[in-house]
Amino acid sequence: MGYPHPSHPKEEPVLSRYFGDAGARTFDGWVKRGGYEGLKKALGMTRDQVIEEIKNSGLRGRGGAGFPTGLKWSFMPKEVTKPHYLVCNADESEPGTFKDREIIRWTPHQLIEGCAIAAHAMGAERIYIYIRGEFTAEHKILVAAVEDAYRNNALGENVFGSGRRIDLVVHRGAGAYICGEETAMMNSIEGKRGNPRIKPPFPAVAGLWASPTTINNVETLAAAGPIMVRGAAWYKGLSRSSPKSTGTKLFSVCGHVQRPGNYEVVMGTPMRDLVYDMCGGMRPGRSLKAVIPGGSSVPIMTAAEIEDCPLDYEGIVAKGSMLGSGGMIVMDDSTDIVYQVMRLARFYAHESCAQCTQCREGTAWTTRILERILAGQGRPEDLDLLLDLADNMTGKTICVLSDSCAAPVVSAIRKFPGEFEAYLSRNRQRTLVTV
Amino acid sequence: MSATPAAGAHAGAHHEEPHQPVFVGPVLARLEALFPKYPTRQACLLPALWLVQEARGWISQGAIEEVAAVLGLTPAYVKGVVTFYTMYHTHPVGRHFIQVCTTSPCNICGAEDVVKAFLQHTGCGELGATSQDGRFTVIEVECLGACGFATPVMINDDFIEGVTPERVPGILQGYK
Ligand SMILES: Cc1cc2nc3c(=O)[nH]c(=O)nc-3n(C[C@H](O)[C@H](O)[C@H](O)COP(=O)(O)O)c2cc1C
Ligand code: SF4
Ligand code: FES
Numbered sequence: 001m002g003y004p005h006p007s008h009p010k011e012e013p014v015l016s017r018y019f020g021d022a023g024a025r026t027f028d029g030w031v032k033r034g035g036y037e038g039l040k041k042a043l044g045m046t047r048d049q050v051i052e053e054i055k056n057s058g059l060r061g062r063g064g065a066g067f068p069t070g071l072k073w074s075f076m077p078k079e080v081t082k083p084h085y086l087v088c089n090a091d092e093s094e095p096g097t098f099k100d101r102e103i104i105r106w107t108p109h110q111l112i113e114g115c116a117i118a119a120h121a122m123g124a125e126r127i128y129i130y131i132r133g134e135f136t137a138e139h140k141i142l143v144a145a146v147e148d149a150y151r152n153n154a155l156g157e158n159v160f161g162s163g164r165r166i167d168l169v170v171h172r173g174a175g176a177y178i179c180g181e182e183t184a185m186m187n188s189i190e191g192k193r194g195n196p197r198i199k200p201p202f203p204a205v206a207g208l209w210a211s212p213t214t215i216n217n218v219e220t221l222a223a224a225g226p227i228m229v230r231g232a233a234w235y236k237g238l239s240r241s242s243p244k245s246t247g248t249k250l251f252s253v254c255g256h257v258q259r260p261g262n263y264e265v266v267m268g269t270p271m272r273d274l275v276y277d278m279c280g281g282m283r284p285g286r287s288l289k290a291v292i293p294g295g296s297s298v299p300i301m302t303a304a305e306i307e308d309c310p311l312d313y314e315g316i317v318a319k320g321s322m323l324g325s326g327g328m329i330v331m332d333d334s335t336d337i338v339y340q341v342m343r344l345a346r347f348y349a350h351e352s353c354a355q356c357t358q359c360r361e362g363t364a365w366t367t368r369i370l371e372r373i374l375a376g377q378g379r380p381e382d383l384d385l386l387l388d389l390a391d392n393m394t395g396k397t398i399c400v401l402s403d404s405c406a407a408p409v410v411s412a413i414r415k416f417p418g419e420f421e422a423y424l425s426r427n428r429q430r431t432l433v434t435v
Numbered sequence: 436m437s438a439t440p441a442a443g444a445h446a447g448a449h450h451e452e453p454h455q456p457v458f459v460g461p462v463l464a465r466l467e468a469l470f471p472k473y474p475t476r477q478a479c480l481l482p483a484l485w486l487v488q489e490a491r492g493w494i495s496q497g498a499i500e501e502v503a504a505v506l507g508l509t510p511a512y513v514k515g516v517v518t519f520y521t522m523y524h525t526h527p528v529g530r531h532f533i534q535v536c537t538t539s540p541c542n543i544c545g546a547e548d549v550v551k552a553f554l555q556h557t558g559c560g561e562l563g564a565t566s567q568d569g570r571f572t573v574i575e576v577e578c579l580g581a582c583g584f585a586t587p588v589m590i591n592d593d594f595i596e597g598v599t600p601e602r603v604p605g606i607l608q609g610y611k
Contacts, residue, residue, distance in 0.1 A: 004583075004584075083474070092580045093577075093578055093580055094578070095538045095539055095540055095577070095578040095582065096539075096540050096578075096582050097580065097582070098580050098581050098582050098583050098584075100580075101580055101581065132580060133485075133520075133522045134522070134579050134580065134589060134594070135580065135594075136589075136592045136593075136594055137594055167472075169472045169473075171481070171482070172481065172482065172485060173481070173520075174481055174484070174485070174520035174521075174522040174523055175520050175521035175522030175523075176519060176520050176521065177577065177578075188481065189478060190475070190477060190478050191475070191477035191478045191479065191480035191481060191506075191508075191516065192477075192516065193515060193516055193519040194519060194520075209474055209475070252582065252583055253583065254540045254544075254582035254583045254585065255540055255543055255544065255582075256543060256544070260582075260583035260584070260585070261583050262583065296538075296539065296540075296578075327582070329539065329540050329543075329582070331543055334543075335543050340539045340542065340543060343537070343538060343539045343542050344538075344539050347538055347539075347577050347578070350577060351577065
């Protein structure tokens with residue numbers, strides 16, 4: 001199917017197969033579509049066997065960092081001496097990213113099934129799904145699906161008669177981007193301010209309530225069902241470029257393309273195909289200026305850089321950026337890069353939890369300098385000052401929000417120096433971009 | 436974490452009525468149903484605050500004290516948590532609370548014009564202010580996680596996708 005547009009022939013719909021199909025939302029509807037077979041199969045296997053299967057599939061975290069999922073699961077202690085927890089990260093707040101919302105609203109049982117498989121593999125009896133507060137409709141859909149799953153023994157004290165107990169609690173956030181960071185999320189679930197924690201200890205050692213905890217993104221967990229059903233070899237075979245990037249990935253494409261939306265492609269598909277074929281390219285009379293490929297926290301790419309870039313972890317890194325969350329922001333030639341970078345800096349300044357000086361001061365100061373440049377009051381040394389600040393904000397803080405603010409700023413100055421210079425030389429005035 | 440502009444615009448502009456307990460009857464039952472889902476009472480704080488806001492529209496000092504008492508926390512602690520999260524209102528807001536995303540992906544698709552249209556058609560005049568008739572408050576928010584459906588707008592709990600300036604008057608008719 002596909003939503004809000006039909007699936008494109010160049011897509012490989014695995015997770016998105018039932019997007020737009022409201023019949024897939026119920027337990028019965030999901031079972032009719034082959035659902036819960038993956039969980040049943042996993043329950044018949046040992047914890048280690050499930051983890052091996054996920055390891056062999058090559059699945060990597062879809063939340064941003066791309067950490068190998070099977071390996072992450074294997075960090076959980078084998079002996080269960082304290083409660084083990086699984087947390088599903090449905091905070092989806094990274095600008096440009098809107099894929100998890102679609103998974104939840106069309107196929108909530110796909111997520112519940114994946115969560116239960118992961119909980120089984122890690123010896124966790126309780127799962128918390130942390131959903132951002134703004135997703136009101138999705139929250140209702142998810143809660144209804146969880147109740148439906150309990151009624152049908154897909155959750156509860158004896159899942160599908162296996163003797164395994166798996167409970168799932170949907171926990172609603174309340175507006176804070178930083179709670180998407182895994183340790184901030186744990187604090188938030190515990191009823192605290194969402195400040196990231198210093199690592200180590202890592203969550204698998206001491207996470208929620210100091211118990212072993214693993215946090216995975218919605219899309220990562222949703223992939224567990226299809227992998228269990230169709231096998232690691234099948235998943236691993238879905239790869240068109242780097243063997244280290246396997247499976248399908250949902251790319252959320254937004255901005256100036258003709259058909260924004262989610263597109264699920266095999267890893268390694270050319271970025272060009274996504275932007276120009278699947279999304280229909282730019283609006284008439286416009287040309288591509290820049291792409292931020294992995295959510296707003298990664299470096300900006302120029303139109304030339306996307307020409308021969310495969311959509312996978314390694315391919316995008318080779319072009320100086322990152323796959324991140326797969327939230328792709330496309331900007332055409334009408335875009336004022338300086339203004340948009342200021343908006344992003346303002347976002348990070350607004351969302352900084354303010355624990356670290358470099359982040360608290362750096363994000364605020366970066367925003368002020370960019371505002372000053374936009375107001376025509378920039379100073380010749382401002383660009384160096386911004387780069388200096390960015391250097392101070394990178395690799396020095398408790399979490400990477402600070403680095404995330406620096407990445408778009410530095411890359412924009414390097415790749416679009418003319419836009420900044422036009423403001424600095426007073427040759428350009430801020431104009432509101434309207435569509 | 437900064438508070439919403441609405442909070443600043445209202446500071447000091449209201450005086451509090453004596454607090455009527457929220458956690459009685461069915462609301463108390465809903466709170467108690469949460470207890471077995473978490474190993475600590477503290478963890479029920481965010482859900483408890485949602486219950487308060489659902490019942491009262493905002494979270495007053497009296498409500499903070501009540502939540503603290505019910506969960507065995509101190510009011511100062513609860514307040515520290517409330518103010519961390521932007522969706523909890525610590526001051527009353529207009530009957531219809533309008534949040535327009537203006538982060539870059541929506542911004543390049545014309546979100547600032549959508550904000551202008553809301554300010555104009557609600558009579559709010561400026562961001563964070565409540566309209567004379569108490570009906571509306573409009574604020575800009577950061578990414579709502581629906582960037583492919585620019586511009587998404589939240590009015591109370593309703594999430595509206597693909598809003599353009601032209602649609603604004605029609606949308607507002609649904610909120611009396
Ligand atoms: C500031 C910040 C915000 C984040 N926001 C999210 C988010 O909204 N959703 C998400 O899945 N991961 C987010 N992450 C990444 C998580 O910390 C974590 O790495 C991820 O949920 C792990 O899941 P995965 O291994 O399945 O990718 C964020 C990280 C940082 C530093
Ligand atoms: S880097 Fe920023 S957001 Fe992250 S912990 Fe430090 S101050 Fe908080
Ligand atoms: S930027 Fe507007 S919803 Fe994401």
